[in-house]
Amino acid sequence: MFSWRTTLSAHLFNNSPRLSLPALPSELIFTLLTYGFALFNLARLNVVALGTYERERGISDAERKTKDEKLGFAVTLFCKASGLFEHVTTTVLSGAEQTPGWQTGRSRPPELSNEVSLALSKCVVPSLSLIVSARGSLITAVAFLDGWIDLPLPRRNRSRSAN
Amino acid sequence: MTKSLYDSVVTPGPPLPASHPSPALLAKLHLEAAALCASAESLMRIPASRKNDMEVTESLLLFARDTAALHGALARKWLGAEKGAQDAHGMAVGFLGWAKRDLDALRDSGTRKGGKEEGRDERRDRRGHIAAEAEDVAQFLRYYKRMNDTVRALVVCRV
Numbered sequence: 377m378f379s380w381r382t383t384l385s386a387h388l389f390n391n392s393p394r395l396s397l398p399a400l401p402s403e404l405i406f407t408l409l410t411y412g413f414a415l416f417n418l419a420r421l422n423v424v425a426l427g428t429y430e431r432e433r434g435i436s437d438a439e440r441k442t443k444d445e446k447l448g449f450a451v452t453l454f455c456k457a458s459g460l461f462e463h464v465t466t467t468v469l470s471g472a473e474q475t476p477g478w479q480t481g482r483s484r485p486p487e488l489s490n491e492v493s494l495a496l497s498k499c500v501v502p503s504l505s506l507i508v509s510a511r512g513s514l515i516t517a518v519a520f521l522d523g524w525i526d527l528p529l530p531r532r533n534r535s536r537s538a539n
Numbered sequence: 540m541t542k543s544l545y546d547s548v549v550t551p552g553p554p555l556p557a558s559h560p561s562p563a564l565l566a567k568l569h570l571e572a573a574a575l576c577a578s579a580e581s582l583m584r585i586p587a588s589r590k591n592d593m594e595v596t597e598s599l600l601l602f603a604r605d606t607a608a609l610h611g612a613l614a615r616k617w618l619g620a621e622k623g624a625q626d627a628h629g630m631a632v633g634f635l636g637w638a639k640r641d642l643d644a645l646r647d648s649g650t651r652k653g654g655k656e657e658g659r660d661e662r663r664d665r666r667g668h669i670a671a672e673a674e675d676v677a678q679f680l681r682y683y684k685r686m687n688d689t690v691r692a693l694v695v696c697r698v
Contacts, residue, residue, distance in 0.1 A: 385593040424664065486595045489586050495579035495603070502572035502606055 378403040382485035383413075384492065395485060401472030402488060405464055409487055409496075412460040416500060419453035422446060454500055461497035465490055554682075555624060562621040569614035576607035605645065609669065612641035616676050623679070628687040635680040642673040 380402075381392045397403070426443055469490050472478060486492045555562065580603035586592035619634030646669045 382593065384596055384599060386596045387593075484586075484592045486583075486586050486593055489592055491582040491585045492595060495582035498575040498579035498582070499603055499606070502576050502610055 378406070380406045380485075380487075382487060384486045397485075397488075399472070399475055399478055401468065401475055401478070405468055405472065405488060405493075408460060408464050408468065409493065412457045412464075412496070415453050415457040415460065419450045419457065420503070422450035422453070426450075454503065458497050458500040461493050461500065465493045465497065469493065555620060562617040562624060566614050566617035566621060569610045569617060573607050573610035573614060576603050576610060579603050580607060605648075608641065608645050609672075612638045612645065613672065615641065616672070616679070619676075619683070620679060623683045623686075628683050631683040632680065632687050635676055635683060639673065639676045639680055642669060642676060645669055646673060 377396045377398060378400075379394055379396050381394050383392050385392070387393060397406075426446060469488070472488075580600060583595045583600055583603065587594040615634050615638035619631045619638060622628075622634060623631035646666065
């Protein structure tokens, strides 16, 4: 038995009830999701701490460069979080459904449903592109997005509009 | 400091400097982000309709919906900027007015509600961000509206 609080479920008084869950995969899923939340929060804190430095006029080149690097670090954290949520959806959850005695006849917390973890991975991506387009450092953004996310734009189209 | 950053810091607002990242690309990014958020929201509503599952908390749903609306509005802003850059000022005014209405509605709804867990600072940050974007859109809108209302002579044929 493993016991976790479901932070994502709607409950009276927002008290996130503590559930006892059988089976090892549920422990694995909750651990991975918690790691993902931690990564996302860390990335957000990083971005908020940087502020809107690119709109400031009196900022030295060296300072700007270090802040750019910090922003890049935050972007990799976002990418990690998104990839993690997707991994939970595609690999871990589908594997877990094949284990015997998986969540039969009990109320399932939202963390263990396929749709919610997929939705989480989708929620992370816009905050990534929000930073990116607000910052105007578009070239790095496109490079990052290339590796991680399938943008619906065909490749030649993208290079034309990125001029 | 890149050239595009330098240009946009020194002369903000329309017309966009040539080194600015293409508004079409920005619009596509925002449209994609809005679509992702909207699909995330509808995915998160699925467990509520099943018998055995617990519902997803309201603040997460609100987050997804607000983010989708914000990205939709920003996509319209950049679509308007793109049309304006192509000298289609009427369409630019249409898109920008739409974006401005959306942003204003979003700002007003942001004052009314907001997750209980969301701190005061974060709420203020988000509202400030929306207000800054609305101001930016208003600047574009003023510029292109003036261009749209101005009569210009086109040289049709040169003798």
